[in-house]
Amino acid sequence: MLPLMRYLAGAGRSSRIRFRPRFFSLAAPVLVLAAGATGGIEGCAFNPGQPGQVGTSTCMGCHDGRSAPDMRRFHDSAHRRISCETCHGPGYEHVRTGGRGGLFIDNPAREPFARQADACAQCHSATVDGFNRTTHAAAQAASCHDCHDVHREGGMRRGRGGPAGNRIEAIAETCGSCHGVQTAQFMDSGHAQVGVATCASCHDAHRADMFTADPIDNSLCLQCHGSRFLGFDTAANVDFHTGPFHSVDPAGSGASRCVACHMPPLEQAGQPHGPHDHTMMTFPPEASNQLMEEGILPVPPNSCAGIAGCHDATVPGSGAPYDVNDPRDNRFLQEIYETIGELP
Numbered sequence: 001m002l003p004l005m006r007y008l009a010g011a012g013r014s015s016r017i018r019f020r021p022r023f024f025s026l027a028a029p030v031l032v033l034a035a036g037a038t039g040g041i042e043g044c045a046f047n048p049g050q051p052g053q054v055g056t057s058t059c060m061g062c063h064d065g066r067s068a069p070d071m072r073r074f075h076d077s078a079h080r081r082i083s084c085e086t087c088h089g090p091g092y093e094h095v096r097t098g099g100r101g102g103l104f105i106d107n108p109a110r111e112p113f114a115r116q117a118d119a120c121a122q123c124h125s126a127t128v129d130g131f132n133r134t135t136h137a138a139a140q141a142a143s144c145h146d147c148h149d150v151h152r153e154g155g156m157r158r159g160r161g162g163p164a165g166n167r168i169e170a171i172a173e174t175c176g177s178c179h180g181v182q183t184a185q186f187m188d189s190g191h192a193q194v195g196v197a198t199c200a201s202c203h204d205a206h207r208a209d210m211f212t213a214d215p216i217d218n219s220l221c222l223q224c225h226g227s228r229f230l231g232f233d234t235a236a237n238v239d240f241h242t243g244p245f246h247s248v249d250p251a252g253s254g255a256s257r258c259v260a261c262h263m264p265p266l267e268q269a270g271q272p273h274g275p276h277d278h279t280m281m282t283f284p285p286e287a288s289n290q291l292m293e294e295g296i297l298p299v300p301p302n303s304c305a306g307i308a309g310c311h312d313a314t315v316p317g318s319g320a321p322y323d324v325n326d327p328r329d330n331r332f333l334q335e336i337y338e339t340i341g342e343l344p
């Protein structure tokens, strides 16, 4: 609903930017040549010779907050050596008309979704390619500028910027503007409280699967927990931790898969789309019984039962079937659960 509304709003207003100065079309081949000649970030420096460009200091003459939106923060951003017009296109006509109504200037956020990352692709083409394969892109749910404010130190859309800013919070607040459930749980986790991980430690917003490593074979968690210091440096240590019946076989049966026990789904239906628990705390089987007594239906899964692929009586091919809707099954599992989870 929200992304759709934003998309429609953007499409409605983008018609304005068709009124470009007439010489812009003449300049187009020059721009294509310039872009073609540049490969990486370094080659993308501002070329002041391009027609219709007036230079950043002219933009700042108005965009200092007095007569136009304040962009002075740009001088602290990672993009400060790039001219405004690299992303916004030549500004001559915009300036000549006094900027009124924000006319005659490109604004990537007002382009149709599929073209919003074009300005970024000039320099971050691999990142844009990766992003284009994510669910965010496919669902037109979030584009670069939903997560990034490129005019800002640190480059994130939300949270406090600057050296005093907390990067973990800035990233969590940015994601949290759309993913409230996961973010609130994450902020309660040891990961956030001790300040050892952010959303971006596990999720790469510029990779097709949106993970920094594979959650199936445990490498997602073991990229940190696989150290001797955190205990899981050998398969034997994982085996010790996951107790009886869960010998190491993460990619196969999933019996020793960190995510299955530590991030169980919180609802029985629609598990592939979550929500999955982001506190990282395991959820004991008796908790399902308590919630059942409180009248919460369908009964929420726990770290053992009610999870497709683990102990779920309703899904063929799961491990030994125990029904999360049956209090006796949950009480039985609770006894086994209590023998699991010792740190090596």
Ligand code: HEC
Residues within 6 Å of the ligand: 054, 055, 056, 058, 059, 060, 061, 062, 063, 067, 068, 069, 084, 085, 088, 090, 091, 092, 094, 095, 097, 098, 099, 100, 101, 102, 103, 105, 106, 107, 110
């Ligand atoms: C003469 C003053 C002036 C100058 C110089 C100026 N702008 Fe603006 N600009 C404005 C005003 C005023 C607005 C806001 C209009 C509004 O909010 O309705 C604006 C709006 C914008 C917007 C938002 C457009 C949108 O879609 O809402 C962008 C982007 C922008 N300017 C970029 C630039 C760039 C890049 C330069 C330099 C090439 C520049 N401006 C120079 C006055 C100026």
Ligand code: HEC
Residues within 6 Å of the ligand: 056, 059, 060, 063, 069, 071, 074, 079, 082, 083, 084, 085, 086, 087, 088, 107, 108, 109, 119, 145, 148, 149, 150, 151
């Ligand atoms: C790296 C690319 C990039 C550069 C460089 C850049 N911008 Fe932007 N700008 C964007 C994008 C993307 C948006 C739309 C998302 C947003 O609002 O942040 C935008 C939005 C804006 C807006 C409208 C947002 C608002 O707060 O009203 C203004 C005004 C603006 N830019 C001015 C400038 C000025 C002035 C400069 C140079 C000092 C500049 N930009 C440099 C990419 C860029």
Ligand code: HEC
Residues within 6 Å of the ligand: 041, 042, 044, 045, 077, 078, 079, 082, 086, 087, 108, 117, 119, 120, 121, 122, 123, 124, 144, 145, 148, 150, 152, 153, 154, 155
């Ligand atoms: C003209 C080249 C150019 C364009 C166009 C460009 N960038 Fe960048 N970007 C850079 C450079 C250079 C850096 C700094 C890299 C470094 O410091 O290692 C950077 C850094 C970043 C960072 C890291 C910010 C930080 O503070 O660490 C983000 C995020 C980013 N860019 C996003 C974008 C987005 C989104 C767009 C499109 C709206 C965009 N960039 C367009 C050149 C560009």
Ligand code: HEC
Residues within 6 Å of the ligand: 117, 120, 121, 124, 127, 128, 131, 132, 136, 142, 143, 144, 145, 146, 147, 148, 171, 200, 201, 205, 206
């Ligand atoms: C869903 C949110 C999200 C979207 C969408 C997104 N990013 Fe990012 N991006 C992040 C986060 C979070 C980081 C910070 C990672 C860190 O600091 O560890 C980041 C970091 C970056 C960086 C700096 C680090 C690096 O990988 O070089 C660049 C450049 C960047 N993003 C560009 C882009 C561009 C271009 C797009 C659009 C094609 C985009 N991002 C879309 C969340 C997002």
Ligand code: HEC
Residues within 6 Å of the ligand: 003, 135, 136, 139, 141, 142, 143, 146, 147, 171, 174, 175, 176, 177, 178, 179, 199, 200, 203, 205, 209, 210, 272, 273
């Ligand atoms: C502007 C809103 C918005 C922002 C900001 C945002 N997301 Fe999303 N995200 C969505 C929507 C909407 C979906 C669901 C898309 C669908 O499945 O249709 C989604 C889906 C996801 C998924 C599931 C992907 C899948 O393949 O099932 C993950 C993981 C995710 N987002 C992580 C993040 C992270 C991490 C951040 C911050 C770096 C972030 N998102 C920022 C809107 C957003």
Ligand code: HEC
Residues within 6 Å of the ligand: 189, 190, 191, 194, 196, 197, 198, 201, 202, 220, 221, 222, 223, 224, 225, 230, 258, 259, 262, 263, 280, 281
């Ligand atoms: C970026 C590194 C990193 C990643 C990735 C990571 N962790 Fe952690 N995790 C840590 C560190 C460091 C600690 C120890 C924090 C402390 O000192 O209490 C920790 C603590 C924990 C704790 C104890 C939390 C508490 O509340 O006391 C659990 C449980 C946990 N991690 C599970 C996981 C799982 C499951 C995954 C994979 C889905 C994972 N972690 C991925 C670094 C990481």
Ligand code: HEC
Residues within 6 Å of the ligand: 172, 175, 176, 179, 182, 183, 184, 186, 187, 191, 197, 198, 199, 200, 201, 202, 203, 215, 220, 259, 263, 271, 272, 273, 274, 275, 276, 277, 278
């Ligand atoms: C320690 C690793 C880790 C961290 C940190 C983490 N996630 Fe996740 N996230 C995962 C895993 C693993 C899944 C997939 C769970 C599954 O499908 O079994 C996931 C799934 C998701 C999904 C898809 C819906 C769902 O709940 O299954 C969203 C959205 C999401 N995460 C957002 C976030 C946001 C926002 C943050 C930061 C506030 C964050 N994640 C931090 C590991 C992590």
Ligand code: HEC
Residues within 6 Å of the ligand: 218, 221, 222, 225, 232, 238, 241, 242, 246, 255, 256, 257, 258, 259, 260, 261, 262, 282, 303, 337, 340, 341, 342, 343
């Ligand atoms: C079969 C289920 C299961 C699997 C698989 C599993 N764990 Fe655990 N884990 C537990 C239980 C149960 C606890 C104890 C929770 C408690 O005491 O509240 C625990 C505790 C922990 C703790 C300590 C938390 C604290 O509060 O001190 C960490 C860290 C941890 N697990 C990491 C991992 C990692 C990393 C993996 C994957 C290699 C993993 N676990 C796989 C069930 C599991």
